[in-house]
Amino acid sequence: MAQTKLVDDKGEVKQGRIIADELATKQREISVSEFFLKNRHLLGFDNPKKALLTAVKEAVDNSLDACEEAKIAPELKIIIESSGEDRYKVMIEDNGPGIVKEQVGRVFGKLLYGSKFHRLKCSRGQQGIGISAAAMYGQLTTGKPIKIWTKISPKRPAMYFELFIDTRKNEPNITKHEDAEWNEKEHGVKLEIELEAKYAKGKQSVDDYLKQVAIANPHCHILYINPEKEIMEFPSVTKQAPKEPKEIKPHPYGVELGMLMKMLKDTKASRVSSFLQTEFCRVSPAVSKEICTKAMVDEGIKPMKVEPHEVEALYKAIQGTKIMSPPTDCLVPIGEDALVKGLKKEVAAEFYTAITRPPAVYRGNPFQIEVGLAFGGSLETDELVKVMRFANRVPLLYQQGACASYGATVGTMWRNYGLSQSKGALPAGPALILVHMSSVWVPFTSEAKEAIASYPEIMHEMKLALQEVGRQLGIYIRKNIRAKEQKERASLFENYIPELADSVARLSGEKKTELIASLQKMLKKSMPEILREAAGEQK
């Protein structure tokens, strides 16, 4: 086979070595922030409308996580103001624990910094890129820095920062830092980001997003003023804050080969056996021994010294070893009661129900599915059912079609439960379905965290939960329809009476009006019995 050679415009054949050298001079380190700047759609800033939502969403996620971690009942205030054509100022204030001075730069000015990336815990944010990306987006589109007020104690003054991000170095650049007056709250964080954006109402709007946050977080209080100066208050309806999520170590089944290599390199453990037992959950000495024996790797050697082919053997051995499922007490479901309460306060319906499935595991990650449903009332009768999707209490507004919860809803036979449904479509009718996945690691289909990946275990749990609320809905609809039918029947008799009276009057010569009066009296008296008989016949 002839080797293909590159020929430049002078017709000279270039040697491979020279090309590599030339390229090397052009290659330089691309900073994380620079990368994300060029790929901002990955973070949810692909268009002005979405940018506004993403900025609010990231700030809200952070605030709620911080409050819950500090066991504070969250109180959020969100104000969006127009500050020029296609420009908005987003102000978000919480009553969380605040951020210490030293951390401000890193939290808001450095991508991939945060307390969340390196652990497995049910928290809203996962990667720690969100809020700094929002700050960066604002800086890029308006040239304005992010403004931060933080107060960590009523005894100490609040501090005020203005901050730019050096996108090349992925480093914060604090341009202003001073004490500030902020007396409304004992502690908390206030942010102001100015950004190019577009405000709209309806689907995928900030208004809709905050309403959904209020449904899935009935313990938190939100005050929101939108650019049209409408004030919306979402009160808290339960004092019961979610229990604090426990952190867990990864389960061996969930680890990928590359990750295993990295962990072996980074570990402080001195032997492979202790590495397996300390870095993972559910690995006992007996299990680590079994893994090593199967992989034919010496338990006693240093993790650093494990050869690449041995890592692969270990990886395979893990998959072939029976390991106990991960602990599930790390999961924080919303709970059936709280879900119903959340739905009741924001959705005017006739019937509410919710189901929390027992915990399950996909790829070594524990997770739990919850489904809530509201039916009737003010919900639209002739439209497709609205599906609200949540991951660790965070509403997911985009990429519905790619989401496991959408797939599971479409794949459920709603006709069995009294809703109409075309093949391969969402059911239609006056209903709203809420699907929540709580997990230490929610498998999103992209970095923008918009859709949950359709792992079979996840789909299975979702379907079971949907079927369960479906059955309850079915029972309600049947009962409801029967009651309605009976009422209609009762009214039918009222209209039948004059007809019969007319026939009988012609036949017998009696007075029609008297016959009507007697029949009406009889109907009033015996209606319950007639309905009971009718119900008996239906059985």
Place this chain on the structure above:
Amino acid sequence: MSSPKQELQKLGKKIADDINKGKNPSIDIPVRALSNIVYDQKKCTISMGNAKATRYFFNVAHSKKFMQTAEVAAISKDLVDLGKHASLRDVFYMAKRTIPNTKVNLVDEQSETDKAIEDLELVTECAREQLNINANKMGSVAGRVIVEDHGDKIDWSKLGSGGWSIPSNVEDVKFLKSDAKYIIYMEKAAVWERLHEDKYWEKQHCIIMCSQGQATRGIRRLLQRMQDELKLPVYVLTDFDPWGIYIYSVLKYGSISLAHITEKLSVGGCKFLGITADDIIKYDLKKHFIKFEENDAKRLAQITKYDWFKDNKAWQRQFKMMKEFKAKAEIQAMSARGISFISEKYLPDKIKNQDWIE
């Protein structure tokens, strides 16, 4: 026996009394089903048993039918009072309306008023003709007979190619003169036309009569009266299939749905001329067989078990043969042997040889 008008009033009074006493208005209606049919071996007729179903107004399942029955009764009463007659179709339109404030129609189809009329006949023990309700006329007759109907003299032998069309109410028909020796009733109008064109009735000194399919009440009553008053034997000619045999069965023993008025309609002496299984073999008609459908076989099995057939050896033999053939044949299959084979050979031979089944 009280008049139809009195019977209707009695029914009205009964319902009005229920209403005035605060009782759920009800009507007792004899059950019209095979389970409530009694076969009288002596009289050779079927009649209605004593089983009755009570229909209530204040009952979700009954109320509409109850109203229909009451309304049809009222319509009939109005007709009797006015001295006018209405057809079944007329009654349907007189009852058809939407009940005010509802989307419910008192009746949606004619079959509903037809059933209500049958109920009314049972309740009042009056035939619908007495209730001034007539069926559509259907069927023709020709032969050597002169009758009088509502003052008109009619000679059945001088009515051209169409014959006389039989009215639904034949009570007023008077037989003035006849030299016919027998009557043939046939299921097919086409066969009647064949025999009429061949002047079969003239050559054979008989009467030929037909309707389309099941004999109407007018025809059944006319046949009965001719059998009784003119003392003529009645022969039945149908297709070779369970449905044809049931036509004969209805003529002779009465029908299940009209069992209450069997006495006025049954033609007890009628004889089944053909087509029989033996005719099929004798005239080599097997090649014109039509294969049995599932419902043919089912109907045959039902008929085989009827009280009035189950001990009749001649009939059981026919049923058995039909079951073995798993096929049926039309009267017109005879035309394969020549267009006038039926009038020149088949029927004269059958009558001459007394080749029939009873």
